[in-house]
Amino acid sequence: xxxxxxxxxxxxxxxxxxxxxxxxxxxxxxxxxxxxxxxxxxxxxxxxxxxxxxxxxxxxxxxxxxxxxxxxxxxxxxxxxxxxxxxxxxxxxxxxxxxxxxxxxxxxxxxxxxxxxxxxxxxxxxxxxxxxxxxxxxxxxxxxxxxxxxxxxxxxxxxxxxxxxxxxxxxxxxxxxxxxxxxxxxxxxxxxxxxxxxxxxxxxxxxxxxxxxxxxxxxxxxxxxxxxxxxxxxxxxxxxxxxxxxxxxxxxxxxxxxxxxxxxxxxxxxxxxxxxxxxxxxxxxxxxxxxxxxxxxxxxxxxxxxxxxxxxxxxxxxxxxxxxxxxxxxxxxxxxxxxxxxxxxxxxxxxxxxxxxxxxxxxxxxxxxxxxxxxxxxxxxxxxxxxxxxxxxxxxxxxxxxxxxxxxxxxxxxxxxxxxxxxxxxxxxxxxxxxxxxxxxxxxxxxxxxxxxxxxxxxxxxxxxxxxxxxxxxxxxxxxxxxxxxxxxxxxxxxxx
RNA sequence: GCCGCGUUCGUCUAGGGGUCUAGGACGCCGCCCUUUCACGGCGGUAACACGGGUUCAAAUCCCGUACGCGGUACCA
Numbered sequence: 001x002x003x004x005x006x007x008x009x010x011x012x013x014x015x016x017x018x019x020x021x022x023x024x025x026x027x028x029x030x031x032x033x034x035x036x037x038x039x040x041x042x043x044x045x046x047x048x049x050x051x052x053x054x055x056x057x058x059x060x061x062x063x064x065x066x067x068x069x070x071x072x073x074x075x076x077x078x079x080x081x082x083x084x085x086x087x088x089x090x091x092x093x094x095x096x097x098x099x100x101x102x103x104x105x106x107x108x109x110x111x112x113x114x115x116x117x118x119x120x121x122x123x124x125x126x127x128x129x130x131x132x133x134x135x136x137x138x139x140x141x142x143x144x145x146x147x148x149x150x151x152x153x154x155x156x157x158x159x160x161x162x163x164x165x166x167x168x169x170x171x172x173x174x175x176x177x178x179x180x181x182x183x184x185x186x187x188x189x190x191x192x193x194x195x196x197x198x199x200x201x202x203x204x205x206x207x208x209x210x211x212x213x214x215x216x217x218x219x220x221x222x223x224x225x226x227x228x229x230x231x232x233x234x235x236x237x238x239x240x241x242x243x244x245x246x247x248x249x250x251x252x253x254x255x256x257x258x259x260x261x262x263x264x265x266x267x268x269x270x271x272x273x274x275x276x277x278x279x280x281x282x283x284x285x286x287x288x289x290x291x292x293x294x295x296x297x298x299x300x301x302x303x304x305x306x307x308x309x310x311x312x313x314x315x316x317x318x319x320x321x322x323x324x325x326x327x328x329x330x331x332x333x334x335x336x337x338x339x340x341x342x343x344x345x346x347x348x349x350x351x352x353x354x355x356x357x358x359x360x361x362x363x364x365x366x367x368x369x370x371x372x373x374x375x376x377x378x379x380x381x382x383x384x385x386x387x388x389x390x391x392x393x394x395x396x397x398x399x400x401x402x403x404x405x406x407x408x409x410x411x412x413x414x415x416x417x418x419x420x421x422x423x424x425x426x427x428x429x430x431x432x433x434x435x436x437x438x439x440x441x442x443x444x445x446x447x448x449x450x451x452x453x454x455x456x457x458x459x460x461x462x463x464x465x466x467x468x469x470x471x472x473x474x475x476x477x478x479x480x481x482x483x484x485x486x487x488x489x490x491x492x493x494x495x496x497x
Numbered sequence: 498g499c500c501g502c503g504u505u506c507g508u509c510u511a512g513g514g515g516u517c518u519a520g521g522a523c524g525c526c527g528c529c530c531u532u533u534c535a536c537g538g539c540g541g542u543a544a545c546a547c548g549g550g551u552u553c554a555a556a557u558c559c560c561g562u563a564c565g566c567g568g569u570a571c572c573a
Contacts, residue, residue: 014573015573016572016573018572018573048573050572050573051572051573053572054572054573112571114571116570116571119570119571128498129498130498130499131498131499132498132499132569133498133499133569135499135569164571166571168571181502184502184503187501187502188501189500189501190500192500193499193500193501193569194500195569195570198570198571200571201571202571203571205571207570207571207572207573208572208573209573212573227567228501228502228503228566228567228568229567229568229573230567230568230573231501231502231567231568232500232501232502232567232568232569233568233569234501235501253502255502255503255566256566256567258565258566260507260508262565262566263565263566263567264566264567295509298509298510298522299509300509302509302510302511304511305511305521306511306520306521306522308509308521308522308523325509325510326502326503327502327503327504327565327566328502328503328504328565328566328567329508329509329510330507330508330509331508331509332507332508332509332523332524334508334523334524335508335509335522335523335524336523337523338522338523338524339523341535341536379536380536381535381536381537382534382535382536384535392535411533452531452532453532454531454532454533456532457532457533458532458533460532461532461533467533468533468534469533469534469535470533470534471533471534471536472532472533472534473532473533474532
């Protein structure tokens with residue numbers, strides 16, 4: 001329906017299966033998704049697997065499952081055929097070859113026979129302090145082995161002899177390439193600074209530059225939304241569109257996600273700071289996908305008002321590419337965790353309980369769905385992650401094995417053991433074992449002894465939980481149940497004296 | 498080195514010439530909730546990189562410098 005409307009945008013997320021889905025990649029996918037949904041357009045997933053030397057076998061499966069987990073459903077892509085497939089570049093080789101041939105015929109590209117060794121030699125020869133990275137361009141190409149320097153007959157002979165070659169874009173210096181970027185405005189590059197980019201590698205595979213332009217055109221992509229690392233190669237793409245005589249899609253280059261330590265978020269400078277770089281790790285750490293997406297959406301974009309907590313559906317309603325910022329953004333786990341807390345609040349306790357099961361069982365706790373759900377409900381907004389039940393809140397499942405030292409020093413007095421024992425003796429029977437019943441028993445005891453309620457409340461909390469923090473005392477006692485409470489009170493009285 | 502992009506509290510940001518003694522959120526700190534608390538309420542800390550212009554008026558426009566980031570591959 002939307003794809004039959006020519007006015008509807010078509011966007012794509014085009015990851016390379018050279019690794020698992022990076023968190024920055026997820027954000028790029030998210031912005032593409034939001035843009036497509038916001039404008040009633042089509043969101044396409046395209047696998048850019050043209051680098052067979054860096055190909056990772058299960059990367060595509062990881063990308064697919066990460067997208068599925070986060071709810072970024074694509075309309076067309078591998079396993080979801082559309083009219084412009086296939087959606088894996090390795091399955092589109094013939095298309096690139098045809099187009100590369102066309103460029104060569106038109107004189108916009110040429111054949112180059114230089115071996116990797118020869119290229120190194122050229123760079124070594126030409127490299128100076130002032131120019132450490134010599135380019136293969138108009139200033140150097142005539143000194144190299146290509147169809148321009150050798151002539152058509154000579155190069156045809158080489159091709160016939162089976163000499164490997166690449167196809168390079170012929171970039172004419174002396175002009176400017178100008179385009180409007182939706183997030184940065186007008187951007188200009190001089191063709192003097194653009195090299196004769198390789199379009200087809202000697203293994204016959206296209207490079208990203210060729211494949212991306214050919215596919216975006218053939219797939220009817222109207223808006224290219226990608227990371228800023230692509231900005232410097234955009235002039236090459238523009239030159240290609242021009243050479244093919246095609247209209248270029250609108251461009252939007254997203255600010256990069258930076259590590260708090262500086263630089264792109266990578267395994268090296270992020271993992272060590274506790275910031276996972278792969279999407280799957282966020283799932284494993286117990287994040288809500290909606291919270292991750294919410295956080296990612298706000299990394300480089302904001303709706304312009306003070307509201308920050310949004311579901312994916314709500315983000316679709318307010319997203320606009322114009323409000324995307326242009327400066328690099330630092331990843332902040334603390335804020336992500338806050339978003340997670342916000343999102344977890346709206347998840348049903350039964351569901352959270354179910355999700356905590358693996359962690360509880362790994363901790364040796366026998367899973368009890370209804371009891372766990374009651375604990376979750378009691379903890380409500382205090383619970384940051386389902387698996388925290390097995391750590392921070394473990395005492396809801398196992399008797400405390402120790403008592404927080406500082407808490408004992410501060411709250412456990414000479415009379416505590418006696419008070420706790422007395423309370424254990426007076427624990428109401430099953431019918432009276434509720435919030436009010438417990439409170440009156442405790443307060444009566446305080447009054448009887450002529451002491452403040454806190455004198456009993458604090459030791460009791462310590463006795464049953466081992467710590468000094470948690471939900472309201474009476475509510476938690478009710479959840480723990482009479483037998484557990486009595487047992488823990490008596491035990492604490494013995495241990496702490 | 499060269500090319501490009503960027504620069505408002507520690508972080509994410511609002512701001513698009515006067516309403517800015519710069520607002521919000523996270524974090525942090527304090528107080529309150531006389532039962533706790535990582536919850537909640539209240540309050541606080543903290544920023545327009547620097548230098549020149551333009552203008553009656555600049556965080557907002559222009560130039561330069563510094564700094565950061567990206568690119569500079571037969572990787573994407």
